[in-house]
Amino acid sequence: MIDIILLTLLVVVAIAIIRMKDLFAVVMLLGIYGLLSASFFVAMDAVDVAFTEAAVGAGISTLLMLVVIAMTGRKEKTNRHKPLPALCIVLITGGLLIYGTFDMPHFGAADAPIHQHVAPRYINDSMAEVGVPNIVTSVLASYRAFDTFGEVVVIFTAGIGVLTLLSVARRKEDAEKISSINDSMHEQHLVIRIVAKMLIPFIFLFALYVQFHGDFGPGGGFQAGVIFAAAIILYAMLFGLNTARKVINQTFIQLIAAVGVLLYGSVGIVSLMNDGNFFNYNVLASDPIAGQHLGILLIEWGVGCTVASVMMIIFFSFAGRLELHQHNERVKNQESS
Amino acid sequence: MIAHLPILQVIIPLMAAPICLMLKRAQLVWLFSLIASGLAFAISILLLQQVMTSGVISYELGGWQAPWGIEYRIDKLNAFLLLIVSGISTVVLFAAQTSIEKEIPKNKHVYFYILYLLSLTGMLGIVATGDAFNVFVFLEISSLSAYALIAMGKNRQALWASYQYLIMGTIGATFILIGIGLIYQMTGTLNMYDLSQRLPEVAQTRTVFAAFAFVIVGVCLKLAMFPLHLWLPNAYAYAPSIVTAFFAATATKVAVYLLIRFTFSVFGLSFSFTTVPLQTLFMALGLIGIFAASTSAIYQRNVKHLFAYSSIAQIGYMIVGFSLSTVTGLTATLLHLFNHALMKGAIFLALAAVIYRVGNIELNNLRGLGRQMPLTMAAIVIGGLSLIGVPLTVGFVSKWYLLMALIEQGWWPVAVLILLGSMLAVVYVWRIVEAAYFKAPLDNSSPVKEAPMSFLIPIWTLIIANIYFGIDTRLSVQVAEAAAQSLFGVSL
Numbered sequence: 001m002i003d004i005i006l007l008t009l010l011v012v013v014a015i016a017i018i019r020m021k022d023l024f025a026v027v028m029l030l031g032i033y034g035l036l037s038a039s040f041f042v043a044m045d046a047v048d049v050a051f052t053e054a055a056v057g058a059g060i061s062t063l064l065m066l067v068v069i070a071m072t073g074r075k076e077k078t079n080r081h082k083p084l085p086a087l088c089i090v091l092i093t094g095g096l097l098i099y100g101t102f103d104m105p106h107f108g109a110a111d112a113p114i115h116q117h118v119a120p121r122y123i124n125d126s127m128a129e130v131g132v133p134n135i136v137t138s139v140l141a142s143y144r145a146f147d148t149f150g151e152v153v154v155i156f157t158a159g160i161g162v163l164t165l166l167s168v169a170r171r172k173e174d175a176e177k178i179s180s181i182n183d184s185m186h187e188q189h190l191v192i193r194i195v196a197k198m199l200i201p202f203i204f205l206f207a208l209y210v211q212f213h214g215d216f217g218p219g220g221g222f223q224a225g226v227i228f229a230a231a232i233i234l235y236a237m238l239f240g241l242n243t244a245r246k247v248i249n250q251t252f253i254q255l256i257a258a259v260g261v262l263l264y265g266s267v268g269i270v271s272l273m274n275d276g277n278f279f280n281y282n283v284l285a286s287d288p289i290a291g292q293h294l295g296i297l298l299i300e301w302g303v304g305c306t307v308a309s310v311m312m313i314i315f316f317s318f319a320g321r322l323e324l325h326q327h328n329e330r331v332k333n334q335e336s337s
Numbered sequence: 338m339i340a341h342l343p344i345l346q347v348i349i350p351l352m353a354a355p356i357c358l359m360l361k362r363a364q365l366v367w368l369f370s371l372i373a374s375g376l377a378f379a380i381s382i383l384l385l386q387q388v389m390t391s392g393v394i395s396y397e398l399g400g401w402q403a404p405w406g407i408e409y410r411i412d413k414l415n416a417f418l419l420l421i422v423s424g425i426s427t428v429v430l431f432a433a434q435t436s437i438e439k440e441i442p443k444n445k446h447v448y449f450y451i452l453y454l455l456s457l458t459g460m461l462g463i464v465a466t467g468d469a470f471n472v473f474v475f476l477e478i479s480s481l482s483a484y485a486l487i488a489m490g491k492n493r494q495a496l497w498a499s500y501q502y503l504i505m506g507t508i509g510a511t512f513i514l515i516g517i518g519l520i521y522q523m524t525g526t527l528n529m530y531d532l533s534q535r536l537p538e539v540a541q542t543r544t545v546f547a548a549f550a551f552v553i554v555g556v557c558l559k560l561a562m563f564p565l566h567l568w569l570p571n572a573y574a575y576a577p578s579i580v581t582a583f584f585a586a587t588a589t590k591v592a593v594y595l596l597i598r599f600t601f602s603v604f605g606l607s608f609s610f611t612t613v614p615l616q617t618l619f620m621a622l623g624l625i626g627i628f629a630a631s632t633s634a635i636y637q638r639n640v641k642h643l644f645a646y647s648s649i650a651q652i653g654y655m656i657v658g659f660s661l662s663t664v665t666g667l668t669a670t671l672l673h674l675f676n677h678a679l680m681k682g683a684i685f686l687a688l689a690a691v692i693y694r695v696g697n698i699e700l701n702n703l704r705g706l707g708r709q710m711p712l713t714m715a716a717i718v719i720g721g722l723s724l725i726g727v728p729l730t731v732g733f734v735s736k737w738y739l740l741m742a743l744i745e746q747g748w749w750p751v752a753v754l755i756l757l758g759s760m761l762a763v764v765y766v767w768r769i770v771e772a773a774y775f776k777a778p779l780d781n782s783s784p785v786k787e788a789p790m791s792f793l794i795p796i797w798t799l800i801i802a803n804i805y806f807g808i809d810t811r812l813s814v815q816v817a818e819a820a821a822q823s824l825f826g827v828s829l
Contacts, residue, residue, distance in 0.1 A: 104522060119525065160455070281399070
């Protein structure tokens with residue numbers, strides 16, 4: 001029942017997103033879409049995925065898109081291209097997907113191949129082999145650690161890509177001339193600022209909890225990194241970019257992003273040196289289970305570092321562009337008046 | 338350490354990328370990247386040797402047994418591809434420092450090398466792995482870095498070209514992911530070898546058919562196979578020249594590899610070519626691709642555009658060879674992978690040198706360059722001859738094998754069409770020769786010098802390889818043939 005309600009809501013929100021012309025509303029709806037998907041994942045007992053979706057889909061991506069909208073304007077431009085051919089392709093693709101569902105094993109069927117082939121070992125033996133109660137973590141961080149490493153590198157790549165395309169070389173004198181976006185807000189929104197100041201330490205604390213709790217429940221480096229970055233972004237939004245830049249040095253976060261990847265990778269290299277295969281945590285300590293614990297702890301830190309710093313890099317690059325954009329507009333206005 | 342070579346192949350450029358961020362100085366970063374890429378090349382040679390003598394190498398990541406953990410599985414096919422990708426990457430990188438000096442702002446040089454290494458990592462990872470989901474992860478690494486690298490081009494159009502590629506590439510990657518998801522649902526495994534064992538059981542289901550369709554369309558988007566090629570010409574033309582040289586010689590090759598791997602190894606020959614009418618479809622699309630793209634190439638004014646269309650046509654030849662689904666046909670495709678990498682690597686590097694000296698790459702700018710930059714223009718001409726398929730160049734070898742494969746199956750008309758396609762190549766290569774050697778320089782153009790050594794050495798390395806492997810075909814043919822045979826051995 002709850003599945004049907006959630007799925008209907010998802011469809012309704014998706015249609016609304018397509019029809020809306022106001023981009024601000026679209027971004028808000030995208031956040032809601034993320035939250036609904038997260039709830040749907042919870043209903044399907046995939047709490048780890050749900051947590052990630054809530055943190056990324058409903059959380060940080062909404063924030064980032066808001067920054068973009070601040071630069072591009074709220075209104076969608078009227079499109080001139082013909083939607084009909086595109087619609088045909090979408091219908092064919094959708095039709096093929098539905099066609100593919102006809103022979104799928106039923107949802108939750110115990111005899112489905114996904115429950116029969118690889119999964120039983122994860123469920124039955126992971127406690128003895130990896131020693132972590134959360135099976136999802138043992139799959140992500142140990143059995144398939146290399147995929148997770150790849151994902152971290154994907155995030156690192158995204159960060160470097162954004163830096164390459166959006167970073168503006170700012171000189172000292174420029175930095176003083178360009179007033180930060182939120183300078184005017186210093187006097188306004190007192191309530192929000194005070195509440196945020198009280199909240200931020202708890203957000204940090206929660207991020208750390210999520211970071212360390214990944215072994216036992218939903219959580220881990222990805223979610224923790226995003227939550228940590230969200231706190232910093234909140235701070236930057238309320239107290240001005242320049243204030244935030246004083247707290248978080250830009251070169252420093254780039255360094256941390258690189259260190260995260262290196263930390264993760266060097267766990268693998270240490271296993272190589274101890275005569276194990278890459279990412280074989282068993283050889284990291286004299287006791288295999290202790291080795292697994294150590295390995296997972298370290299790589300989760302690697303993940304957390306890279307994710308948090310890349311999120312911040314993306315935010316600061318976008319916001320830096322925004323500042324420059326507004327500064328140029330202001331200069332133009334002054335010249336014309 | 339020999340036992341760990343498969344993983345070192347990927348991990349060395351990967352770990353080098355974040356280290357670059359700490360080195361700061363562009364020149365140092367260049368040297369460091371060159372060493373990393375060179376090491377990867379050396380490893381790929383060792384791996385190929387090892388595979389040719391002692392067969393498939395399996396490497397279990399994390400020490401977990403295959404379907405539970407991720408496996409790197411190096412056979413003759415991937416060892417060959419690893420060699421092509423890392424070799425070209427190293428040669429191209431050699432010229433990178435000089436080339437980006439004029440094309441990319443100074444403060445972005447370090448990022449450029451990082452993205453270059455990440456892109457290399459992504460491609461090597463796709464090729465080396467034996468796990469279907471791991472393919473997707475590394476596909477993301479190579480694609481994301483590719484978008485950023487292309488967007489670094491000097492003109493504003495580079496941004497638009499990169500955006501188009503981003504949209505098409507993301508659709509392609511998503512389709513591949515949907516396909517992998519569906520086959521995982523039907524088999525419960527992600528390991529490619531395991532998949533090939535378990536898929537025949539469920540091959541007659543609609544889900545597997547849908548999965549196959551999604552994977553193939555997704556891969557063909559990445560491959561720029563006609564009619565899904567629309568992103569490629571602009572992406573190649575507006576990217577920084579070094580990036581074009583690197584991608585033209587490697588990126589589509591990796592996609593062709595994925596196509597072969599999924600159809601032959603994962604889904605299996607009988608499913609791919611009997612259940613689904615892939616043969617007729619691909620044969621037709623390959624041929625149309627050859628003619629449509631070659632004809633477009635003739636009408637281009639921008640030389641980078643011209644060779645980008647020629648790349649799409651060359652992909653057509655690979656697809657035709659592939660669609661035959663015979664050992665000789667596949668050998669021809671694999672040979673052409675290797676040979677085309679050599680030709681296009683050389684040609685685009687030479688174009689990079691022209692841009693370095695002249696600043697522009699319209700056909701008119703080439704006027705009189707035959708005298709002013711003799712070595713560079715000679716390289717373009719030899720590369721062009723190789724594209725046409727003139728004897729004593731590598732192009733001849735792969736065309737020869739393709740024709741043999743077609744005649745072996747009695748496809749005479751197609752063989753004739755292939756020869757006609759090569760005639761079109763004569764036309765567009767001639768246009769360049771004409772401009773460079775037979776037309777006087779424009780009045781207002783200032784004389785230019787020959788390209789610096791940092792260009793000439795890598796360009797002529799590739800050109801000499803073009804001629805060497807055109808005469809002494811033992812190495813390339815032996816490896817390609819062995820790889821093709823092993824694919825048929827596994828899947829039959």
